Amino acid sequence: MATVADPGTAVKRPPGAAPPVWNRRRREALAGYAFVAPDLLGLMMFVGLPMVLSLGVSLFSADGFGGYTYVGLANFRQMAEDTQLWQSVKVTLTYTVAFVPIGFVVSLGLALLVRDHFPGVGLVRTMFFLPHVISLVVVGIAWQFLLVDKQGAVATLLRPVGLGDTSFLGDPSLALGSLVAISIWFLMGYNMLILLGGLKDIPREYEEAAGIDGATAWQKFRHVIWPLLRPTSFFVLVNSVVGSVTGLQAFDLVYVLTQGGPAGSTSSVVFYIYQQAFTFNNYGYAAALTTVVVGFLVAATGTMFGLTKGGRFDAG
Amino acid sequence: MPVRLRAIVGYVLAMVTVAPLVWLLVAVLRPADELFDVTLPSRLTLDNLLYVLTEVPIGRYMVNSAIVSVAVTVIALVLHSMAAYALARLRFPGRQVIFSMIVSTLLVSLPVVLVPLFLVAKELGLLDTYAGLILPAIFHAFGIFLLRQYYLTIPRELEEAADLDGCGYFRRWWQVVVPLSRPVLASLAVLFFLANWNAFLWPLTATRDPELRVVQVGISTLQGQYGSAWNYVLAATVIAAVPTLVAFVLGQRRLVEAIKTSGLK
C-alpha cells in the first residue's frame, strides 16, 4: 500500500544512483505535491474558477439573462460615487470592529472556564455550543420572535427597567448592535471549541512550573497560556474577520432578520453585493465589488501573515 | 478560580445561553393558537411535532442531508489532513505560495460567487445530483488551515521515529500524524457535519429534484406566501436539530477521550 501510495517510491531510481540527499528531497517534494493536489485542484475548481469568472464578469455589464457588454473598468469607477456602497462599508466595518474583539474575548473566556473538569463540564460545553447546532436561518427566526416589539420575551423582561418599548431590531441605532450580539451568541461556542483545542495542547507542566514560581493566575495566562495559544488565536481572529466581512453571518443573519433595514442600518457589504446581483441584475457591478472586497481581504490577511510569519509566532 | 466558583459561573452562563432555545422548544410544544402568546402555554402538545413527522417527508429530507453531510465530512477530513500535513511538514518548492493561495480562498463566500459557481456545476453536469451537493462543499480552506496550524505543533521527534523505521510519507501521515490529530479531527468532523447539515443556499440553487431536497430546504417549503405556519416551521426546526445535537454530543465526548490517549502530554 505504501509503495502505491507514496509517489516518491514510484519514481524509478536512476541506475547511476543520485546522492541520497537529493533523492530524499525529491521524494519529499513529490509526496508534498501529491498530498496537496486533491484539495488544491478542488479549490481551484470550486472556488478559484468561480472567482476568475467573477473577475472576468467585472469588466462587463451583465443583464442577468445571458447578455454581456464589455465596459472596461466602468464598474470599478462607479464605486467611487456610490454613496450606498460607502454606507454599507461603514456598516461592515462597525460590525467587524465590534464583533471580532468582543466575540474573541467571550469565546476565550468560555474556553478557559470549561477547560478543566468540574461536575457537568461536558454538559456546560455542549450548552455553550448549542446555538451553533441550529441553522443560522432558524436562529434568525427565533430571535425575530424574541426581539419583537412590546410582546417579545426580551421586551417583556426589560419592561421593569423601563426598556419595554425598545425595538432592538426596528430601531436603526440598535439593530446593528443586536446583530452583533446574536452573532456572538451564535458563534461563541464554535470559537470556544477551537480555542479549547489549542488550550488542551499546552502542557500542564509549564503552568505548574509557573505556579511554583509564585505566578498569579493573570501572570500564568499572560506569560504561559497567551503566547502558546497564539497560533490558535490567530486562526480564530482571521476566521472572525473573514466571517464578519463576507461570511455567512454577515449575510444570512441580515437576510433573515432585517433585510438590510431598518433604514439601511444593517445593509452590510455582502448584502449590498447580493442585492446588486439579485435585485438589480447588476452582475457586472456585483462581480467588481466582489473582486475589490476579496482583493482587500487578501491584502489584509497577507499583511497579517507577513507580520506573524504565517501565524507561527516563533518569536513568542 | 476555585472549582466550585467556576462550576457555578459555568452553569449560570450556560442557562442564559440556552434560554432562547428553551423558548423555541416551548413554542413547539404550544397549541397552535397560542403560538404568539406571551404567557406560558395552557397545555403542552405534540401535535406540531407529529404533524411534521407524519405529513411532511422530513425523513426523506433528513436522509438526503445525512448522505451529503457524512460524505462531505469524511472526504474533507481525509483530503484536508493530507494537504495540511504536506503544508506543515513536507518541504517542496512553492509550498508557501500554495498555502497562501489556499488561505486566500477562505475569503470567498458563497453568496458572492453563487452565479459563477452555478455555471461551473452546470458545465460539470453536477446539477441535480448528490455529487453536485457534495463536491463543492468539500473544498474549503478552513479545515486545511486549522489542521496545518495543529500539525505545526506536533513534535517532530515522533514523526522522525517513524522515519527511522523506514516508513514512506503516506505511512507517516496515516500511522503517526492521523492518530495524533484525532482530537482536532473529531472537532472538525463535528463542525463540518453541522455546516453541511445546516446548508441552505447551495442545495437550494443546485437541485430542482424534490427527491434530492435536503432538510433546511425542506423546512423552508413550510413557509407560506403571506404568512407561515410557524408552529410547523419551528417544529421541523427542532426535529432537524436532533442529529446535529447527537453529532456534537458524540464528538464532544470523543474529543475528551482522544485527548487522554493521544500521548501529547
Next chain:
Amino acid sequence: MSAFERVTRRSLLRGGAVVLGSAMAAPLLSACGGGDQGGNPKELTFWNFYGPNPQSDAQSKWFIDLVAAWNAGNDVKIKLHYLPVSEYLAGRALQTAFSAGQGPDIFLLSPGDFLRYYNGGVLTDLAPHLKPDQIADFENGALDTRKVDGKIYGLPMEREPLAVFYSVDAFEQAKLSEGDLPKTWEQLLDVAGKLTSKDRFGMLFETIPGYYQNFTWYPFMWMAGGSAVPENGGPGFDSPAVHNALKLWQDSIAGKIAPRKPLGDGGTDTPANLGSGFAAMQQTGIWGVSQLAQSNKDFRYGVFPLPVPEGGTYTTSVGGWAFVANANGANPEAAATFIAWALGANDAEGIERGRQWNTVVKANLPARTSVLEAAKSAGAFDDPALKVFLEKVVPGSRGEPRYTPEVYKAVSDAIQAAQLGGADPAKAAADAAAKIGTFLKGYKGAAML
C-alpha cells in the same frame, strides 16, 4: 490513496474541460442573449411557489389538477417545480437559473418584477393565443401592467387589493364602535392612538424593506396626489404629496402607535399580528380573509378601505401574480398556448377553474368578469369581509405599479429613512427623486406604470 489520485486526474481533465467549455460556449463573455437553453420542447417546466404545504395544500392541488388536465389532452407535457415561497420572492434561484440560461419555460411573475424580466427580453407575447373576447373578459386595468405596446406578456390569475383589517374586540375594549372607523389619515392616527395599549399597537404598516413594503405604501402616495416617476407632466417623487405620505408612516412610528418590528412574517401575516392581539388594525391584502378563516376561526374582525387624506381621492393598490412564458425556453409557443388555456379559456371549464382559484382554494377577487359573475352567483361574496372588498375597496383602485428595480430601491430607501430612520420626509423624497431622475435619463426600457 490511489483512488484519490484517480479522482485528482479526473478532476484535472474536467477542470480543463470546464475552462475550455466556458471559453468556447461563452454564455459568459459574449454579447449573445439567451445562452444555451437546452430544454426539452416536449416537456416544459413550470416554476411556482404553491408546493404542498400546511397552508396551501388546496392551492397546490389546484396547480396539480390544472397540469394534469392539460397533460391529458396535449403532446407537450408540463412539469411543476416548486420553490419555497420565501426563496421565490427573493428571486435567487430564479435569477441564478436565468443568468445561467436555465430559466423555466413557465413561471409566476408579480407586477413589481415585470420590467426586470420584460426588459431582459425573456417574456413571450401571449396575445396571439387569445381570442378578442377572452382579452375583453379581463376586468378593467387587470392587464395594464402586463402589457407593452398592445402585446400581453402575462395573464393574471387573481386580483389582490389592500385594505385595513381591524379587530372588533380591540375596538370594544377601547370603547370604540363601527362608527369610529377612520376615514381620514388624521382619524387613522387618532383611532390608532386610542387602540394602543401596554401590549398592543393600534396600527400596523409593513416595516421590512422590500417590494411588498413599497406596494403597501404606494396607495398613500397616490391618494395624496404623488407619483414615483413623473406622470402626466406631474412633478415626480419630490412633491408635497409624497412628503405627506412619508410623514403619515413616520408619525405612526414616532407616536409609538405602530410597531417597528412586527411578529411573524410582518405586514402580510394577519394571524401573527391582528389575530394574536399584537395589533388592533393592520394594513394588508384580501388574503387575510382566508388566513384568518384558517388559523383564527373565532376571531371577530372587519375590513375598511384605506383612509384618505384631506382633499385626496381614494385609491388602493391591487396586486396579483401572473403566468408568463419564457421567450428563450425550449418551446415558447407551447408555453404561451398553455397559459392562454389555463387562465384565458372562457368556456365553462375555464371559468370554473378560475372560480375555484379565486374564491374557493384562495381568497382573491377574480381578474375576469366571467369568473367574477360565476363567483357572485355561487355566493362567494356573502362573506361580509369579501363583500367590503368587492363593493368598497376595489372601486377606484389601481394595479400594483411596475417600476424598475432602481426606482423601487430609491423609493424603498426613502420609505425606510422616513418611517424608521426618522429622516425629514422632504429630504428623503429629494434624495430618492435625484436618484430616480438620474436613472430615468439613461432608461430605455418599457414604460413604467
